[in-house]
Amino acid sequence: MAQPPQPSPESTPLLSMTGIVKQFPGVRALDGVDFQVRRGEIHSLMGQNGAGKSTLLKVLTGVYTRDAGQMLLDGRVISPRSPLEAQGEGISTVYQEVNLIPDLSVAENIVLGRQTQRFGFIDWRAARRQADAALARLDLQLDVSASLNSYSIAIQQMVAIARALDEECSLLVLDEPTSSLDQQEVARLFGVLRRLRDDGLGIVFVTHFLDQVYQISDTITVLRNGRLVGEWPAAEFSRIELIARMLGRDPASLTEAEAGAAPPSPVAAAEAARLVAHQLGRRGQLQPVDVEVGAGEVLGLGGLLGSGRTELARLLFGLDRADSGRVELAGRAVRRGQPRSAIAAGMGYSSEDRKVEGIIPELSVRENLILALASKRGLWRRLGRAAQEALADRYIQALGIATPDAEKRISELSGGNQQKVLLARWLAAEPSLLILDEPTRGIDVGAKAEIMALVADLKARGMSVVFISSELEEVVRSSDRIMVLCDRAALGELRGESKTEQAMLARIASAHQEVSGG
Amino acid sequence: MASLGRIVSSRHFWPLLVFVLTLLLLRHLSTDFFSISDGRVYGSLVDVFVRGSQVMLLALGMTLVIATGGIDLSVGAVMAISGAMSAWLLTAHEASAGVAIAGGLGVGAVCGLWNGALVAWFGLQPIIATLILMTAGRGIAQLITDGTIITFHHAAFEALGKGYALGVPISVWLVLGMLLVIGAVVDWTNLRLSIESIGSNATASRVAGVPVARVRLLVYVVSGLCAGLAGLINAANIAAADANNAGLYLELDAILAVVIGGAALSGGRFSLTGALVGALVVQGLTTTILTSDVSVHATRVVKAVVVVLVCLLQSPAFRARLQRMIRRRP
Ligand SMILES: Nc1ncnc2c1ncn2[C@@H]1O[C@H](COP(=O)(O)OP(=O)(O)OP(=O)(O)O)[C@@H](O)[C@H]1O
Ligand SMILES: [Mg+2]
Numbered sequence: 001m002a003q004p005p006q007p008s009p010e011s012t013p014l015l016s017m018t019g020i021v022k023q024f025p026g027v028r029a030l031d032g033v034d035f036q037v038r039r040g041e042i043h044s045l046m047g048q049n050g051a052g053k054s055t056l057l058k059v060l061t062g063v064y065t066r067d068a069g070q071m072l073l074d075g076r077v078i079s080p081r082s083p084l085e086a087q088g089e090g091i092s093t094v095y096q097e098v099n100l101i102p103d104l105s106v107a108e109n110i111v112l113g114r115q116t117q118r119f120g121f122i123d124w125r126a127a128r129r130q131a132d133a134a135l136a137r138l139d140l141q142l143d144v145s146a147s148l149n150s151y152s153i154a155i156q157q158m159v160a161i162a163r164a165l166d167e168e169c170s171l172l173v174l175d176e177p178t179s180s181l182d183q184q185e186v187a188r189l190f191g192v193l194r195r196l197r198d199d200g201l202g203i204v205f206v207t208h209f210l211d212q213v214y215q216i217s218d219t220i221t222v223l224r225n226g227r228l229v230g231e232w233p234a235a236e237f238s239r240i241e242l243i244a245r246m247l248g249r250d251p252a253s254l255t256e257a258e259a260g261a262a263p264p265s266p267v268a269a270a271e272a273a274r275l276v277a278h279q280l281g282r283r284g285q286l287q288p289v290d291v292e293v294g295a296g297e298v299l300g301l302g303g304l305l306g307s308g309r310t311e312l313a314r315l316l317f318g319l320d321r322a323d324s325g326r327v328e329l330a331g332r333a334v335r336r337g338q339p340r341s342a343i344a345a346g347m348g349y350s351s352e353d354r355k356v357e358g359i360i361p362e363l364s365v366r367e368n369l370i371l372a373l374a375s376k377r378g379l380w381r382r383l384g385r386a387a388q389e390a391l392a393d394r395y396i397q398a399l400g401i402a403t404p405d406a407e408k409r410i411s412e413l414s415g416g417n418q419q420k421v422l423l424a425r426w427l428a429a430e431p432s433l434l435i436l437d438e439p440t441r442g443i444d445v446g447a448k449a450e451i452m453a454l455v456a457d458l459k460a461r462g463m464s465v466v467f468i469s470s471e472l473e474e475v476v477r478s479s480d481r482i483m484v485l486c487d488r489a490a491l492g493e494l495r496g497e498s499k500t501e502q503a504m505l506a507r508i509a510s511a512h513q514e515v516s517g518g
Numbered sequence: 519m520a521s522l523g524r525i526v527s528s529r530h531f532w533p534l535l536v537f538v539l540t541l542l543l544l545r546h547l548s549t550d551f552f553s554i555s556d557g558r559v560y561g562s563l564v565d566v567f568v569r570g571s572q573v574m575l576l577a578l579g580m581t582l583v584i585a586t587g588g589i590d591l592s593v594g595a596v597m598a599i600s601g602a603m604s605a606w607l608l609t610a611h612e613a614s615a616g617v618a619i620a621g622g623l624g625v626g627a628v629c630g631l632w633n634g635a636l637v638a639w640f641g642l643q644p645i646i647a648t649l650i651l652m653t654a655g656r657g658i659a660q661l662i663t664d665g666t667i668i669t670f671h672h673a674a675f676e677a678l679g680k681g682y683a684l685g686v687p688i689s690v691w692l693v694l695g696m697l698l699v700i701g702a703v704v705d706w707t708n709l710r711l712s713i714e715s716i717g718s719n720a721t722a723s724r725v726a727g728v729p730v731a732r733v734r735l736l737v738y739v740v741s742g743l744c745a746g747l748a749g750l751i752n753a754a755n756i757a758a759a760d761a762n763n764a765g766l767y768l769e770l771d772a773i774l775a776v777v778i779g780g781a782a783l784s785g786g787r788f789s790l791t792g793a794l795v796g797a798l799v800v801q802g803l804t805t806t807i808l809t810s811d812v813s814v815h816a817t818r819v820v821k822a823v824v825v826v827l828v829c830l831l832q833s834p835a836f837r838a839r840l841q842r843m844i845r846r847r848p
Binding site: 319339340343349351356357358359360361362363367370371372374375376377378379380381382383425429 | 706707708709711712714715717718719721722723724725726727728729732733786787
């Protein structure tokens with residue numbers, strides 16, 4: 001491939017947004033933001049949770065109407081009033097929350113709204129071919145006639161990306177597309193993005209993974225509190241400076257401040273617990289495995305996409321019904337397929353699927369935050385209003401949840417802040433064993449460190465944790481022991497010296513070889 | 519202007535406004551709108567509340583069901599069953615008023631339990647689950663009455679529908695009592711949180727440990743109880759149990775009342791007082807139209823028009839437009 005066309009600063013940019021203002025009740029989400037994207041450029045939009053990234057992109061794509069400002073695409077004034085109109089203008093988007101239709105098939109989701117028609121009927125064979133082709137660009141092979149919700153959130157994310165890539169467009173917008181993807185999928189996606197860039201597309205990319213930012217972007221724009229901080233060429237913008245700009249701090253002060261970050265406010269000690277699962281399994285989902293977690297221990301579940309990590313977590317918590325084996329927590333048997341029994345025994349489970357299994361969109365931050373604790377107390381023992389407010393305020397403080405007050409609807413919070421509320425929901429319930437499935441998904445660098453510190457603190461107080469993350473490095477760093485999974489079966493354990501990313505990958509690779517060799 | 523905007527966008531504003539307007543019209547139409555004699559209140563205004571008490575009771579139960587994302591189509595039929603049960607107890611067994619009332623409420627609760635079990639335990643769609651009893655219920659009531667209309671004379675029982683206490687009709691007291699009891703239980707426990715959470719996202723509620731099945735069961739039982747009580751009032755009112763006509767189409771009025779009261783059929787936030795206001799709007803319209811010279815056949819059309827208006831005024835999109843219009847003309 002040839003060098004990407006060098007954008008000359010004088011040529012009109014592909015996209016130019018100027019003076020964009022968006023006001024929500026009580027929050028000015030965007031305050032006169034300028035943002036430019038040139039052709040043949042991958043442009044990362046950075047900022048803390050709640051900085052206004054998603055809002056800017058939603059204004060661009062017609063989900064929200066702006067209160068002021070102008071938008072030019074290719075020199076033409078645009079004002080899309082819906083994502084469909086934006087698509088008509090040549091802007092293709094993957095939103096932060098997967099917004100496909102779970103009950104439709106993968107193929108339907110990919111071709112929805114632009115099916116090939118024959119004699120007025122939708123040509124399903126052509127649609128399936130089109131879907132297969134779209135997925136093939138990401139090296140993905142799925143049964144496209146299966147319904148979307150039969151796949152994990154990561155696959156759903158890939159399908160959303162495949163759909164966006166399939167559209168004819170001049171500007172591609174990706175809001176945290178990689179938040180639940182593994183390295184492999186990310187690498188494939190990046191390959192495709194580079195190709196598209198070289199073809200002259202403009203690409204906007206949002207993520208909280210700094211590694212990915214530096215791997216892929218040409219330019220970085222930073223937002224803070226709804227204002228533009230600035231735009232830099234990625235090659236000339238150091239990591240430490242990027243973080244400093246995002247947080248609004250002096251780069252010099254940053255390292256020491258980060259090192260001295262005190263663990264957030266203490267949470268009452270949870271009793272020691274010990275999880276024992278014996279031959280836990282479910283046909284088609286997970287081959288029977290044994291799991292043990294000691295009091296105050298963090299067990300990491302390592303593996304690639306579809307390895308069975310989430311499946312194991314769901315069986316432990318009873319969200320899916322195991323068809324073999326048993327689970328005991330602190331000597332108490334947990335009934336199969338009954339999350340309430342698991343919760344009563346002292347378990348908690350923060351799902352990777354924030355939208356479907358996490359937030360209660362109509363309820364306030366406070367109500368979302370106390371929900372698990374209130375339910376644990378039982379239907380009839382109400383948690384007093386004052387206690388609710390105290391808890392909400394405490395966790396808004398401790399996790400730095402960006403919200404004007406605890407009564408705001410959770411659906412109006414930014415994605416990362418919703419995630420923090422869900423974590424707080426389980427911390428407030430004080431479980432003795434907490435299963436965290438992608439707990440730092442969509443959370444900014446600063447908050448990530450705080451949350452990991454909080455987990456370490458809880459662990460020191462005797463809480464056990466089962467930790468799942470697609471960031472292998474995060475798993476290695478925060479776990480005492482790692483259980484490696486592959487192809488929906490346990491491969492074995494890594495502990496002590498052997499607990500490294502390389503060892504984990506080697507284990508998985510050798511398992512794959514055995515399978516393909518035998 | 520800002521304060522006007524806030525009043526206009528408040529949840530109960532439009533239903534209340536419509537109610538007041540209908541009352542003004544009713545006052546204009548009726549010879550006796552409101553009077554007090556012998557220390558008792560009379561007049562067409564009081565009629566609205568007395569006749570409306572049945573819809574109001576249904577609306578209270580229906581609010582909870584709808585808030586969980588469900589619906590209860592069987593309440594009209596359950597009214598017929600409970601009325602038949604109490605009339606049968608009064609006549610065939612010469613039971614006391616207390617026993618008849620307990621019997622009526624009891625079958626109401628059992629009907630609710632049936633609906634709730636189908637929805638919560640067997641996972642049927644609420645609309646299908648309650649359709650079963652909606653269609654079969656009147657048959658059950660007829661089995662109890664043996665296909666006839668049972669009439670009775672029982673002063674103590676009839677007081678439920680016709681009696682007064684402290685100058686106010688007993689049926690109105692019953693609505694008030696039910697409102698206070700349900701309101702207190704809902705707000706002094708975790709029930710409101712659980713119901714609204716289930717209605718807003720049932721899957722996530724289950725993950726967070728909300729006892730989804732138990733709450734669903736409970737709201738259908740409450741709805742059955744409310745329908746049972748409404749059925750008793752209906753029977754007491756006419757001193758008879760009419761299996762075919764008691765509570766006919768009232769499930770629709772109750773659903774309307776809840777919607778007018780500002781609840782979304784998809785579930786979530788709910789307001790008991792909103793539902794009562796909604797029920798009064800529905801009943802106010804019915805009574806006004808019956809009082810006026812408009813032909814009875816037009817009743818449904820007029821009702822429909824008003825309902826569409828109220829619902830429009832409550833839709834956020836429509837309201838946003840309206841507010842923009844108000845703001846533009848200071
Ligand atoms: N629909 C809405 N109603 C009210 N406030 C909103 C709404 N959407 C976003 N906000 C507010 O606007 C601000 C910016 O949110 P936005 O979603 O753009 O953040 P973000 O930069 O994408 O953060 P994240 O990294 O967490 O995704 C936040 O304070 C949020 O609470
Ligand atoms: Mg966002």
